[in-house]
Amino acid sequence: EVKLVQSGPEVKKSGESLKISCEGSGFSFDSYWIGWVRQKPGKGLEWMGLINPADSDTRYSPSFQGQVDISADKSISTSYLQWRSLQASDSAIYWCARVITFGEIIVHLDHWGQGTLVTVPS
Amino acid sequence: QSALTQPPSASGSPGQSVTISCTGTSSDVGAHKWVSWYQQHPGKAPKLIMYEGYKRPSGVPDRFSGSKSGNTASLTVSGLQAEDEAVYYCSTYAGSNSLVFGGGATLTVL
Numbered sequence: 001e002v003k004l005v006q007s008g009p010e011v012k013k014s015g016e017s018l019k020i021s022c023e024g025s026g027f028s029f030d031s032y033w034i035g036w037v038r039q040k041p042g043k044g045l046e047w048m049g050l051i052n053p054a055d056s057d058t059r060y061s062p063s064f065q066g067q068v069d070i071s072a073d074k075s076i077s078t079s080y081l082q083w084r085s086l087q088a089s090d091s092a093i094y095w096c097a098r099v100i101t102f103g104e105i106i107v108h109l110d111h112w113g114q115g116t117l118v119t120v121p122s
Numbered sequence: 123q124s125a126l127t128q129p130p131s132a133s134g135s136p137g138q139s140v141t142i143s144c145t146g147t148s149s150d151v152g153a154h155k156w157v158s159w160y161q162q163h164p165g166k167a168p169k170l171i172m173y174e175g176y177k178r179p180s181g182v183p184d185r186f187s188g189s190k191s192g193n194t195a196s197l198t199v200s201g202l203q204a205e206d207e208a209v210y211y212c213s214t215y216a217g218s219n220s221l222v223f224g225g226g227a228t229l230t231v232l
Contacts, residue, residue, distance in 0.1 A: 035221075038169075042231040044125070045160075045168065045211055059219035095167060106215050108158035110179065112167040 002026040004034075004113035011119045012086050019082040020116045022096030029077035030054040033099035035109055036070060036081050040092045050099050050106070051079055088122035116118055126151065126212055126224035133230040134202045142227045144195040148154045150222060152193035159188060162226075171210075172197060188197045192231030193199045199229070207231045 097109035
């Protein structure tokens with residue numbers, strides 16, 4: 001069974017750093033790209049970017065370039081999403097998902113983690 | 123990239139059919155077949171229910187169907203059931219290694 005298990009909820013102060021994780025199992029982790037999606041409270045889904053765990057090739061949505069860092073450690077089948085300095089506007093649920101690609105094209109997201117709630121009080 | 127346009131809400135009675143539209147441009151929805159749909163129940167992760175416009179993953183009831191015409195994709199739910207009440211998002215490849223999502227449509231089963 002394909003599973004993506006994310007780290008638990010976080011409450012951080014503005015300016016603090018944070019790294020959340022997404023561990024995959026039930027599939028060959030370095031054979032699929034892993035994507036990250038943001039969902040602010042009561043709002044829709046926003047594409048952040050994706051990483052190829054095989055070689056750590058990372059691509060960011062222009063909206064998130066420079067705002068977050070996506071990384072992966074294929075030896076432990078885990079991807080990470082990291083902030084150097086959190087802001088209140090980063091408060092959201094963050095989802096990781098397995099990405100299905102066709103060449104360079106992102107086709108869809110077929111399995112999702114359970115989400116990580118990040119809260120940064122203003 | 124601009125978000126795809128979905129109606130904010132849709133509704134129908136049990137047993138009825140409802141269609142949710144997803145409008146993009148000739149550069150995204152209209153450019154290829156890579157439209158997918160996700161169902162999200164409150165407090166839950168999104169779930170893939172349609173890909174490549176009309177294909178259903180294993181386990182998704184055939185009450186769900188998808189289509190596309192020009193720059194608009196559509197998701198139809200037939201034989202509405204109470205469990206279909208959720209938010210539905212469309213998505214498509216937007217180039218430059220990016221996905222773009224619709225704003226989401228809340229389906230209410232009356």
